[in-house]
Amino acid sequence: MDTQKLLSSVLCCFLLSMLSGRQQAVQGNHHVPSNIRPLKLFVFGDSYVDTGNTNKTQFAWKYPYGITFPGKAVVRFSDGRVLPDYIAKFLGLESPIPYEGWKSSSCGIPLLKYGMNFAYGGTGVFDTAFSPNMTVQIDFFEQLLKDNVFTAKDLESSVMNASAESINLKRIHGLGVKKIAVTGIAPFGCLPVLTGPASSFRQCNEYYNSFLGFHNLLLNQTVEKLNVETEDCPFFIIDLYASFTSAIKNEGSIKFENPLKPCCLPNVSGDYFGCGKVDENGAKLYTLCENPKSGFFWDISHPSQEGWRAVYSALQATLEQYFLH
């Protein structure tokens, strides 16, 4: 496997969501009590958390993406809901509006009630050719604060300075955000794009996963250090490695018939953009499983809605610990 390509898919899948810490009551019967519920959710990252920013020329705007929810393709890289949808629900919020959707809408302010999603599919922490990277996403956010689209006083402020990878985290915190959730890297050695050719979707590549474990260790150390340097421990790790692994191993209450086999499988092995592709006569260049719930993965690199639900379910206890204490 081409290491460079793998590395870029790793960076691609770094994601980060953050929450303003203002306490405010919101109606509803949810997990997080209203008196400690964050006011808004802001999401930064890549295709794992994009809920509609990616350019419409991209593949996730096509059938069969979105067939489970909302019933049509609206750029979720899944048949339905993705992680921020579940986290928003946990917080008693609606999934925040995508930045691009807000820009092109005439409805304005009311749409901003739950925060905003700045994530773009195909993005990495570092320079990425065709999508706004993390730096640019935070620029968008900063501009909205400057324009008073979001008011800085809604966000609790505490400024820090930064180095290397932690620069994005510190920058967000410096803009006044009180709680910042950072996702660790998922076990990408389990992605169908790798397990298909190597083991007909039967085995994760543990050798590859061990490198990601190491990356996560470094990320943990960075976050710990940031927390030591900052008041109130604003940073929190969402452990995608453990939660993916538990879901894929069928350790939770949600079971998968085919944990590693994607529902939407391109005819051309390894074609990242193959799900949804048709030839000039409209013939499908992929096969679709009967029940998207049967697999943890939707396409060769993204979980299905049921996959994300299982990940969320594995994460729930630590989310509660973080938000309820």
Ligand SMILES: *[C@@H]1O[C@H](CO)[C@@H](O)[C@H](O)[C@H]1NC(C)=O
């Ligand atoms: C979307 O992509 C097309 C083709 O790459 C490009 O021409 C267009 O400017 C892009 N639109 C946006 C909003 O980035």
Ligand SMILES: *[C@@H]1O[C@H](CO)[C@@H](O)[C@H](O)[C@H]1NC(C)=O
């Ligand atoms: C992010 O993208 C911008 C614009 O393409 C680029 O100038 C910047 O260097 C990139 N940031 C990183 C950390 O690569």
Ligand SMILES: *[C@@H]1O[C@H](CO)[C@@H](O)[C@H](O)[C@H]1NC(C)=O
């Ligand atoms: C952060 O603080 C250190 C000293 O505490 C300083 O040397 C450095 O220039 C600062 N960095 C930024 C980005 O402000």
Ligand SMILES: *[C@@H]1O[C@H](CO)[C@@H](O)[C@H](O)[C@H]1NC(C)=O
């Ligand atoms: C990183 O931190 C998370 C959350 O505390 C933990 O679950 C995970 O095991 C740690 N990962 C590594 C590689 O140390």
Ligand SMILES: *[C@@H]1O[C@H](CO)[C@@H](O)[C@H](O)[C@H]1NC(C)=O
């Ligand atoms: C793609 O593969 C499926 C299943 O093997 C097959 O039915 C279909 O005809 C193939 N599509 C094309 C255009 O070859």
